[in-house]
Amino acid sequence: MPLMSFYILKRLAIGLATLLVASIVVFTVLEILPGDPARLMLGLGASEDAVAALRDQMGLNQPLIMRYLSWAGHLLMGDFGRSYTYAVPVKELIAERIAVSFPLASMALLLSTAIAIPVGLFAAARRGRTADLGIMSVTQLGLAIPNFWFALLLVYVFAVSLRLLPAGGFPGWSAGIGPALKALLLPAIALALPQAAILSRVTRSALIETLSEDYIRTARAKGLSRAAVLFHHALRNAMIPVLTILGLQFSFLLAGTIIIENVFYLPGLGRLIFQAITQRDLIVVESVIMVLVAAIILINLIVDLAYALVDPRLDGPR
């Protein structure tokens, strides 16, 4: 299918170009704007000699374009440089922290999808009745709740009052899957529920839109049951807008992960970036931001490609 492969190539090219420009933005903001990164890292009281030595070590005396190329080149090979405060390769730090952030974000995504699709389906099937109105009111409320406040309420109920789950901290995966998942459960719920509110509204309205299509009437007219039409015909077609929103929401989910990790003291990327800011460890800040931005671009690329698989009419999404 030439059209399909053209579309995939185009999305791939756009994704790569966005990543390239994003890397220039991050580099410019964090390496050029602050004036002297070496002085920023060492603080105001640093001696001239120390600043000069660090400038040399960081390669700050080279021309800008060379610095960018060397930075981007190393990034591409997975070399993020060395953390100034932890004195270990940034790559190791990030790998360690992703082992917390990624499972957390995945759990939240799974949980919110698992809640939102049945709820949206149910509301659409009961459109206009009490159940639908009730669900819509609850999701309206869900849209207004900040996830970190919801997290605090969960901590109060399940950790402080009922003492069922830990209020924060992470035992590490070495402590076994059970305790680790238990530590991630409340954070994942705090992230997932507000997310599920948005997603179930999108699922509902996409389904309602689809249910008014002619082919749905045809399917019903040829004798298929309401349920069969809903599951086999409507749901699949309604997945396209749902998928799009899922991709867009991913960046909010990542941002939410950063906040929620701070609520629960989880040693993920979000904690790392804040510790790095207070310790003026710019290399770590820069690297984590690049990892997050790359993840968002990658997910949106995957959504675009999934779009192509779900919807074979590729004449021009967008």
Next chain:
Amino acid sequence: MNRSLVVGLAITLLVAAMALLSFVWTPYDATAIDIPAKLLGPTAAHWLGTDHFGRDILSMIMVGSRNSIAVALVAVGIGAGIGIPLGLLAAMRGGWLDEMLMRLQDLVFAFPALITAIMITAISGPGAFNAIVAIGIFNIPVFARVARGAALSVWSRQFILAARALGKSESRIITDHVLPNITDLLTVQITIQFALGILAEAGLSYLGLGAPPPDPSWGRMLFEAQTMIGLAPHMALFPGLAIVVTVLGLNLLGDGLRDVLDPKR
């Protein structure tokens, strides 16, 4: 009468009135420390209780609302002020400008407000300004996309053709015909982005990326409540409720406006 519109408008006006009132009157000085009165639950003297420094929570919420509203307002202003002209231009010109706008949108969407705020804070330290810029930048492509989509459908209408035939310039057509016809959609988007701005500001100030102390902000009140959650849950409850009610009011207002302005739905 549209119920969402009425309820949403009432809540929004109430919050705005509370913010305005805080300029002339609060039950207590929002920054006054009164250690003997610390961690009180809701009482007749302190309706919403006090925090770990004995500060009156109601007064802090009232003063904090100014910060939330100001940040969201300026951020929406930046987004609308830059995004709407960009979108209108892209709809009129199409071609490479349109394509560039789409790519710019891809780029900005890769930088959620939180990440932009982190970057600015890393180099210049915390401040309300960072939050405004970060949320504002993220709003630009949102308004550009809405304005572009709405303007495109207006440009294909007959009365535009008539205006062109009369020899009106493109800029006159935009101000006289396109803009008035898309104001409803833009108004709805403004209320939505305003609500998102309040939420984003709360998140950023919770993380210490917003207005620095001692000025109260809803997000930082929640941050301070966190360590006291076992002792004084009311410290976390009320600022959170203030955020929820404000955002809910704006969302209802947006929904109501959409229903009233666009009867097709």
